[in-house]
Amino acid sequence: MLEQLGKELALRFTVGGVEIAFNLVVVAVAVAVGGILLATASWLTRGLPRDPDAPLTRRAAVLVTVVDVFQNHLLGGVSPRLARQLLPFVATLFFYVLLCNWVGILPLPYIVSPTQDLNVTLGLAFLVYGLTHYYGIRSKGIARHLKGYLEPFPFLLPLNVVGDLGRTLSHGFRLFGNILGGALLTTVAPVVAMQIASLIPAVGVVLGWGARVPLMLLLNAWFGLLMGAIQALVFALLAVAYIQVTAD
Amino acid sequence: MEGEALVAAAKYLAAGICMGIGAIGPGVGEGIIGAHALDAMARQPEMANSLLRTMVIADAIAETTGIYSLVVAIVLIFVV
Numbered sequence: 001m002l003e004q005l006g007k008e009l010a011l012r013f014t015v016g017g018v019e020i021a022f023n024l025v026v027v028a029v030a031v032a033v034g035g036i037l038l039a040t041a042s043w044l045t046r047g048l049p050r051d052p053d054a055p056l057t058r059r060a061a062v063l064v065t066v067v068d069v070f071q072n073h074l075l076g077g078v079s080p081r082l083a084r085q086l087l088p089f090v091a092t093l094f095f096y097v098l099l100c101n102w103v104g105i106l107p108l109p110y111i112v113s114p115t116q117d118l119n120v121t122l123g124l125a126f127l128v129y130g131l132t133h134y135y136g137i138r139s140k141g142i143a144r145h146l147k148g149y150l151e152p153f154p155f156l157l158p159l160n161v162v163g164d165l166g167r168t169l170s171h172g173f174r175l176f177g178n179i180l181g182g183a184l185l186t187t188v189a190p191v192v193a194m195q196i197a198s199l200i201p202a203v204g205v206v207l208g209w210g211a212r213v214p215l216m217l218l219l220n221a222w223f224g225l226l227m228g229a230i231q232a233l234v235f236a237l238l239a240v241a242y243i244q245v246t247a248d
Numbered sequence: 249m250e251g252e253a254l255v256a257a258a259k260y261l262a263a264g265i266c267m268g269i270g271a272i273g274p275g276v277g278e279g280i281i282g283a284h285a286l287d288a289m290a291r292q293p294e295m296a297n298s299l300l301r302t303m304v305i306a307d308a309i310a311e312t313t314g315i316y317s318l319v320v321a322i323v324l325i326f327v328v
Contacts, residue, residue, distance in 0.1 A: 073301065173312075174312060181322075
């Protein structure tokens with residue numbers, strides 16, 4: 001049960017003396033999650049009424065609710081112009097991370113959350129980092145955006161640059177650490193509980209197996225569903241906050 | 249006990265200490281943040297939405313050092 005922890009199915013090849021490894025499971029699941037999101041989105045937007053005053057169909061009502069929630073809660077503190085530009089990206093980021101986190105609770109062999117791979121989360125974090133510069137330059141112009149690094153005092157420039165990068169790294173590490181920690185605990189805790197229960201004479205083994213299933217369900221619900229949703233929310237919220245700080 | 253057994257013992261001990269001490273700071277910090285956010289929400293319930301958003305961001309930032317120690321502990325156990 002525990003011997004597969006920390007192992008991975010990897011595709012390795014060497015390019016110019018540098019070994020590159022792709023974790024095939026993570027790549028496949030990450031692409032599949034993207035595909036599921038695309039399919040769901042195209043199904044939801046199919047047959048939308050062209051006329052904005054037409055009575056809402058059921059799918060249109062779902063979409064309106066989602067957009068409303070994102071506009072009022074996630075993007076509530078952002079200026080309306082920026083919120084309009086950010087809404088599609090932030091909604092995509094939230095649902096992608098959410099689904100990536102939730103994939104991990106499927107009881108299939110080898111299927112893990114892509115977000116418990118540092119490459120995925122750091123990739124998403126650097127995507128957000130790039131977008132902070134894009135929106136910063138777009139709303140303030142390149143000169144004023146670069147001048148922002150010299151504030152409040154010019155000699156604080158290295159501190160600002162390091163702080164920027166540290167912020168991005170911790171953005172990626174936070175999602176990675178939370179999801180990986182939850183996944184490890186979900187795998188390890190039932191096994192450890194069973195070993196502890198088997199120390200009790202006579203009824204120990206039965207007790208262990210009896211406690212194992214509810215414990216696994218509880219851990220999956222807590223760390224998989226609840227923590228997955230909270231971390232996806234935090235990831236999207238922080239992305240909005242970082243972009244907003246540079247753009248204003 | 250010598251050689252590899254000593255290294256294994258040291259790395260498990262180090263991971264435990266790292267996570268144990270590293271969890272104190274974020275725990276205290278998130279407690280303070282949550283308490284003050286609840287205080288503010290009880291005072292002004294109509295601000296609850298924006299307070300919750302700010303609280304989650306502040307929680308996430310307070311949690312950062314805990315996540316760093318978790319990463320160090322995981323690296324100690326699985327990589328070293």
